[in-house]
Each structure stands twice: as structure tokens, then as C-alpha cells.
Amino acid sequence: MKRALGTNFALSLVGVPLAQRAHLEETCGKSVTDFMEDCMEAVFTRIPLADNYFWRLYLCGRYQRECCPEYLKAENFQKLKSGLVDCIQTHTSDLTSFLRSHPGTVSRFVLLDHMDWLSAQDSNLLQQEWQALFDRARAGAMFLWRSGGLKVDFVDPLEVRIGGGLRRVGDLLSYDLETARECQSLDRVHTYGSFYIARLEG
Numbered sequence: 001m002k003r004a005l006g007t008n009f010a011l012s013l014v015g016v017p018l019a020q021r022a023h024l025e026e027t028c029g030k031s032v033t034d035f036m037e038d039c040m041e042a043v044f045t046r047i048p049l050a051d052n053y054f055w056r057l058y059l060c061g062r063y064q065r066e067c068c069p070e071y072l073k074a075e076n077f078q079k080l081k082s083g084l085v086d087c088i089q090t091h092t093s094d095l096t097s098f099l100r101s102h103p104g105t106v107s108r109f110v111l112l113d114h115m116d117w118l119s120a121q122d123s124n125l126l127q128q129e130w131q132a133l134f135d136r137a138r139a140g141a142m143f144l145w146r147s148g149g150l151k152v153d154f155v156d157p158l159e160v161r162i163g164g165g166l167r168r169v170g171d172l173l174s175y176d177l178e179t180a181r182e183c184q185s186l187d188r189v190h191t192y193g194s195f196y197i198a199r200l201e202g
Contacts, residue, residue: 020148
């Protein structure tokens, strides 16, 4: 089982691309199979499975009425059908292009784990993305992201132009490390090495 899980093919099936595997092994000091074994132990021994719709979907192949995302619960789904869904806008674009064309400001950014891939392929694209994020961020805007690695070392050193000068991203963000650690310990997917909550200062 461990040998199979260690192949790039098996990892791609569970959403771990080669760049993320490399970053994970670089930052955690163990093989990706050992890391995944620790994750599975947490999912099935420390995190309640009763409301874990992520893993119950993997195991059962479907959602159940008592264990599903909030938007699929009967009362919430009805709210969507009654007009709330009209508040949702979809965009087929990369994040930087969307932000450059967006006329307003944004207060919340949920970046997931795409920066793992972007940092491995082109740090210039990552710098452009953070420039666009700051160009559209309101004062006090919140940023959430996660990584396959135990540490993200490619965000803080990036430089963006603010107020006519260059500033390090890490000098502009205030991290809430304690809340991020608490949230990550409760993460029901539990296949990510680290999680970040940061606010734009000023």
C-alpha cells in the first residue's frame, strides 16, 4: 500500500501534483507516504467522521442528508433556489486577470493551495498575482491559503509596489498563527501540511 501511495500517479489521483509533492518532502523532512499515513491516521482516529462529508463522500460515493455541505442542506438549498443564487457571479479566468479587470475592492481572498504549483513553475507569475491582490485589497483584507508543505517560504519574500515603493509581502501582512493552527487541526480533509490566515496591515 505504501509503495503504491508513493507513486506520482497515485498522488495525482488524490490531488497532489508533482510540484506539491516536492515542496512537501522538502519542508517536512519525511516522505510523502509517511505524511499521508499521518493524515489518514488523523482522519480516522482523531477527527469525527460523523460530519466529515469530504471523506464520507470518498468512501460512500455520495453525500447523505445528515452529512453534506451546508448549501445542500434542505433549508439552505431552498434559499439558493429562492433567489440567493443570483448573488453568485462566476468568472472563467486566472486570478490575476480577474483582479486586473475587476473595478472594485475585495475584502476576503480564499487562495486554497494553487500557489504551491505556481511557485514551482514561475515565481514571476506569483509576484504578479500578489501585486494584483494588493491592488484590489481593501484595508484590513483577509487572505486564507493552504499548502502541501509544512512551511510556505515563497510568499513573504515577494516584492510588490505600494505607494510608489517596493515592499516585501511579508512586511505587509499580519499573520494569525494561533487561529490558523487551531483551524488546521480540525481540517476534515487533512491532507495539507500548513494553513495560513493573514490580514493586510493598515
